[in-house]
Amino acid sequence: MFANFRQSMAWLHTWFGLVLGYVLMSCFFFGALSVFDREIDRWALPETRFAPQPMPSFDKVLAPAFARLEADPADYALNMPAMHDPAKGPQTPRLSLPADEYWAYTTHRDPVLAIGAGFRVPLAKDPDGHNHIHGNATIDPRSGAAVPSDQLKIGSQWFYPMHYSLNWQWRNMGIFIVGLAGLVMLAALVTGVIMHRKFFREFFTFRPAKQTQRSLLDLHNLTGVVALPFHFFFAFTGLLIFAGFYYFPVSQFQLKPLHDQHEIIEARETGLPHARAGIPAPLASVDAMMAEARRRWAARDMAGEVGFLQLQHMGDANGYVSIYRAGSDRVALVGEAIHFKASTGEVLREEPPRAPVPALNEFLAGLHLQHFEHWLLRWLYVLGGLLGCVCIATGFIFFVEKRKQQHARSGLQGARVVDALAVGCVTGMIIAAIGILVANRLLPAGLTDKGAWEQQIFWGLWALSFVHAALRGAPVAQARINPAWREQCWTIAALALAAVALNAITTGDHLLKTLFLDPYLAVAGVDLSLLVCAGLAIAAALKLARRERHPVAMGAADPVEVANA
Amino acid sequence: MPESLWLIIAAVLSLTGMTWLALAMHWDQVMPRPASRADAPRRTLRGFGTVMLAASAVASMLADRPSMAVLVWFMLLAASALTVALALAWRPALLRVLCPLRAH
Numbered sequence: 001m002f003a004n005f006r007q008s009m010a011w012l013h014t015w016f017g018l019v020l021g022y023v024l025m026s027c028f029f030f031g032a033l034s035v036f037d038r039e040i041d042r043w044a045l046p047e048t049r050f051a052p053q054p055m056p057s058f059d060k061v062l063a064p065a066f067a068r069l070e071a072d073p074a075d076y077a078l079n080m081p082a083m084h085d086p087a088k089g090p091q092t093p094r095l096s097l098p099a100d101e102y103w104a105y106t107t108h109r110d111p112v113l114a115i116g117a118g119f120r121v122p123l124a125k126d127p128d129g130h131n132h133i134h135g136n137a138t139i140d141p142r143s144g145a146a147v148p149s150d151q152l153k154i155g156s157q158w159f160y161p162m163h164y165s166l167n168w169q170w171r172n173m174g175i176f177i178v179g180l181a182g183l184v185m186l187a188a189l190v191t192g193v194i195m196h197r198k199f200f201r202e203f204f205t206f207r208p209a210k211q212t213q214r215s216l217l218d219l220h221n222l223t224g225v226v227a228l229p230f231h232f233f234f235a236f237t238g239l240l241i242f243a244g245f246y247y248f249p250v251s252q253f254q255l256k257p258l259h260d261q262h263e264i265i266e267a268r269e270t271g272l273p274h275a276r277a278g279i280p281a282p283l284a285s286v287d288a289m290m291a292e293a294r295r296r297w298a299a300r301d302m303a304g305e306v307g308f309l310q311l312q313h314m315g316d317a318n319g320y321v322s323i324y325r326a327g328s329d330r331v332a333l334v335g336e337a338i339h340f341k342a343s344t345g346e347v348l349r350e351e352p353p354r355a356p357v358p359a360l361n362e363f364l365a366g367l368h369l370q371h372f373e374h375w376l377l378r379w380l381y382v383l384g385g386l387l388g389c390v391c392i393a394t395g396f397i398f399f400v401e402k403r404k405q406q407h408a409r410s411g412l413q414g415a416r417v418v419d420a421l422a423v424g425c426v427t428g429m430i431i432a433a434i435g436i437l438v439a440n441r442l443l444p445a446g447l448t449d450k451g452a453w454e455q456q457i458f459w460g461l462w463a464l465s466f467v468h469a470a471l472r473g474a475p476v477a478q479a480r481i482n483p484a485w486r487e488q489c490w491t492i493a494a495l496a497l498a499a500v501a502l503n504a505i506t507t508g509d510h511l512l513k514t515l516f517l518d519p520y521l522a523v524a525g526v527d528l529s530l531l532v533c534a535g536l537a538i539a540a541a542l543k544l545a546r547r548e549r550h551p552v553a554m555g556a557a558d559p560v561e562v563a564n565a
Numbered sequence: 566m567p568e569s570l571w572l573i574i575a576a577v578l579s580l581t582g583m584t585w586l587a588l589a590m591h592w593d594q595v596m597p598r599p600a601s602r603a604d605a606p607r608r609t610l611r612g613f614g615t616v617m618l619a620a621s622a623v624a625s626m627l628a629d630r631p632s633m634a635v636l637v638w639f640m641l642l643a644a645s646a647l648t649v650a651l652a653l654a655w656r657p658a659l660l661r662v663l664c665p666l667r668a669h
Contacts, residue, residue: 203646230639
């Protein structure tokens with residue numbers, strides 16, 4: 001089929017990259033935003049703009065907050081009929097479900113605290129299974145008061161899931177598409193390196209003054225090569241994190257009996273009860289357990305804060321409390337768990353150091369999920385993600401530039417279609433992301449289900465950008481530049497400036513205040529990033545306008561390499 | 566020494582190392598003397614550039630625990646290589662300023 005190996009690799013790189021590059025673009029872009037998801041949350045929820053808090057007192061703050069949790073109505077409606085056994089008696093009403101599990105989770109960047117409960121189904125079809133109806137909430141850890149639940153945390157509940165699931169939950173379709181895209185990313189990296197003839201000789205090469213195709217290919221290679229370890233490890237660890245649960249769920253299907261048996265043996269070996277005893281028991285002071293956990297970590301020369309707290313089998317003699325250390329000073333995920341007997345507070349088990357394979361797995365997952373406190377590395381990760389975006393975007397534009405002369409001569413529309421999709425995926429995606437922030441500041445705070453409105457505006461703006469790009473795309477069929485690129489750059493600039501202005505007007509937290517008078521860097525950082533984005537968009541728009549007026553000579557700079565790409 | 570100071574040193578070393586490697590490879594774009602008559606300084610730059618990148622790894626290790634330092638170092642390399650490539654494209658004279666040799 002192909003004359004040589006390199007050509008077959010080029011075919012794979014071009015066509016797989018083209019089809020799934022659109023997905024990868026949003027993984028990289030929203031992934032880069034997710035590095036600062038908590039900070040974007042603060043920008044979008046002005047009432048949560050206060051300093052990050054440690055895990056609060058259980059006895060004073062958490063216990064009453066847990067007691068106020070209710071089973072989620074949607075979860076109840078969906079899962080209760082499946083778990084409940086009508087032969088044993090009537091279905092327990094939602095608000096009467098007994099709590100079985102409580103958890104609370106915080107990081108060094110969280111002012112607010114995420115908490116949740118798993119409610120037990122008393123008359124279950126399978127009493128040995130995990131019969132939980134869940135209920136989650138976000139509280140202010142200083143008072144225990146609930147943060148309004150119909151507000152969308154735009155960073156951690158919209159941009160963050162966007163980058164691994166495209167926010168398409170139906171049958172986990174988004175997660176599977178992203179997984180396929182991640183696999184293609186790995187293939188594209190390998191084939192890209194094989195195609196690249198001058199990997200080291202052109203390591204620092206970018207020639208913006210040369211023909212468009214040459215400059216584009218330079219930029220594509222540069223952004224791909226300098227951040228190659230980042231691209232490889234983020235695609236790989238992203239797949240790894242989801243592999244066990246979503247992509248190869250053998251423990252839930254083929255090997256479920258083995259998995260269940262393993263849980264029971266593990267419970268026996270660790271001394272952590274697998275099931276309830278059925279004997280009621282009180283709860284000892286969890287604050288004392290947290291103090292003891294901190295003391296034991298300090299004794300091991302790894303003093304730290306509590307990051308994750310979990311109470312299992314609530315109110316039962318088999319109940320236990322697991323306390324995990326926050327991983328703010330290391331790459332590997334939260335760990336060093338210490339488990340306490342809930343009724344007495346005695347230590348049941350202190351987790352031993354990890355064996356090499358789980359330790360490697362924790363490191364790989366941790367380097368992607370970034371629980372650590374390291375602001376320089378966070379910003380470097382943003383740079384890596386944005387380099388990935390540039391790499392993919394230049395790939396699209398190169399595809400179009402290479403074909404549009406020929407398509408114009410023979411009257412084909414292929415280049416025009418790809419170009420319109422590229423506009424929607426590059427500038428359109430940025431418009432949607434900044435648009436949801438503008439919507440967040442414009443919609444009234446008391447609006448019912450404000451989060452749903454914000455999501456609709458996000459999708460609406462993104463869809464409009466595709467329509468706009470398609471309608472304005474005629475010049476591409478004549479081998480010229482689609483004016484939609486320039487127009488959407490102006491839109492980005494206008495939206496970004498509007499977002500910064502609206503934040504200052506509606507919350508009073510303008511940059512002078514958040515930087516100097518009363519520093520709050522989470523909000524200042526989002527505002528400054530928006531200003532930088534506006535500046536770059538204006539520069540790009542002006543440059544595009546110049547190019548549209550004076551098109552530069554097209555033509556392959558290096559016929560051999562360009563033909564292969 | 567505080568962690569942030571070591572990180573700044575690591576970043577500077579990485580940027581310097583990448584600059585010298587780029588000078589050795591793209592001598593003609595930056596220097597007036599033709600590359601064909603500058604073999605010795607180019608070899609020196611390549612050697613010292615490599616040493617600087619290694620020193621940057623050491624400085625990262627002094628700032629953070631090794632597992633974190635590896636990530637920081639790789640990302641610093643990416644950021645410096647990008648910076649040098651863009652400087653080479655638009656402001657090549659900047660690279661001459663960082664050349665340690667009197668080899669114009």
